[in-house]
Amino acid sequence: MEEALIPVVPMSHTAHIRSHRKPRRSASKIAMRAGVAGGILSTVAVAGASGPANAAEPVTQTLELPTLTADLAAQVAESADATELAAANYELQAERDAAAAQAAKEAKADLAVAKKKAEAKKKAEEAARKAAAERAARDAERVTLAASADVSAPSASASASTPSVTAPASGSVGTVIAFLKAQLGDAYVMGATGPNAWDCSSLVQAAFREVGVDLPRVSQDQSMMGTEVSLSNLQPGDILYWGGKGSAYHVGVYIGGGQYLDAANPSKGVVIQDLSGYPASGAVRVL
Template sequence: MSHTAHIPSHRKPRRSASKLALRAGVAGGVLGTIAVAGAAGPANAEPVTETIEMPTLGSLETGAGLASAVAASAEASQQEALDQSLLTQENAALQKAAKEAKKAKAEADRKAAAERAEAARLKAEQERQEAEERASRDRARTQLATTSASSSSDDDSSSSSSDGGSSSESGDSETQAPSGSAAAIVAFARAQIGDAYVSGGTGPNSWDCSGLVQAAYREAGIDLPRISYSQSSMGTSVSLSDLQPGDILYWGSRSNSYHVAIYVGGGNFVGAQNTSTGVVERSLDWDSPSGAVRIL
């Protein structure tokens, strides 16, 4: 039986061709040494056979496959890191957008609350001004009533001594229909009855007191100032007992009136009174004016 020595070969991936060549050279040297030793041995000795397992093409392919797997794993890791980075950026962008949306909503709510507060303040201020105007009219009406009461006895005695068939100029003017410029003013004022009262309104569907008077006189070709106290300072002062259609009625003092209206005859006036009534026609007894001026 021949003695054959087997040198086991550990199948490890070779990293380079130079290393493979080196290993092959060493193996060749070992085989040569063994052959020489065999030749020098006894003639009857059995030859010794050495088996060297050389690297095969399969082992080389296995090494290449492992390198490819390592490269693929590295690429996958890199792609995973990139995906994670993109996900982190997306989450950060979403959080930023959510914060900005929350901030914008808070700002919109704040502005809406401020607008509501301002609207409430303006409404309260308007109601306060209207209350002051009503109180001032009541005081002026009370004062006028006191003055009228003190002179009523003189008026009664004067009327009893006059001819019973005669009538006052006021009575004649109230029964006569207005004509000319006065008719245009009265017609325009009455055409606006039912329109809304709006502070600063100059028409065509909403007015304040002086805006209505100014527009009515414009129909007659007469330009008046915009403000009530300036309008009541125009023309000539006339008595409330000697009114004619088209006269301007005022409340307060002539140089500092706070409300104006247009006398339309028959003891009535048309004016943009307040937000509750709008433009109305009322009797002088409903809200007695402080005085009147005549411009026509």
């Protein structure tokens, strides 16, 4: 009888190593894992069952969202309108404030101009009154001088050494004539300006300087000053000139009674003369 052969399965070359062998799971651990898995599956099932109920809420919220969005858009639009209206009101108020400030500024400027005009008008009226008063005083003074000259007019031969007019102690015309008479007898020297020698224009210039009238230095320019007067309407204090107006070669001052005082020439010096003997070409009035 033959013996049965039992096959020999060779072992792995690592089978003898303990760390390479997987430990078998115990029944208790398998049961525990099955319980945990069953719990998880039941939780998933519950969650799955409650899912449809929970899914209904977003549907409701989704349906209400357009309504909320429309209200929000209306609120935003209303807020934008309110903001725009407020901005327009602010701009209008700013324009009104600017216009009011400009109006106030213009009113202030107009008031200043009006005040200046009023002051200028007042000064002009005062100057006119003063000039009228001075003119009246000069006219009265000239009448007095003319009357005195008519009463006591000397002969032409004696006029060079004897004054024919008694000038008033005060007044513009009287002051001019008084100064001129104080120079009677002084020498005539071309280009001299006093105090003891004169030419015709320097004597006239110095006389009127006594009353604050600044005349040019030469006779040509002096004949262009003041207002032209006719020889038939002469008054004491008028400046006489010989030659053309603006090209005069000699000047003197009318003192009334048909006479004038001048620095005549080197042979006569400062004298009083009759107009009839040496008629002037014209006359100007500066006082």
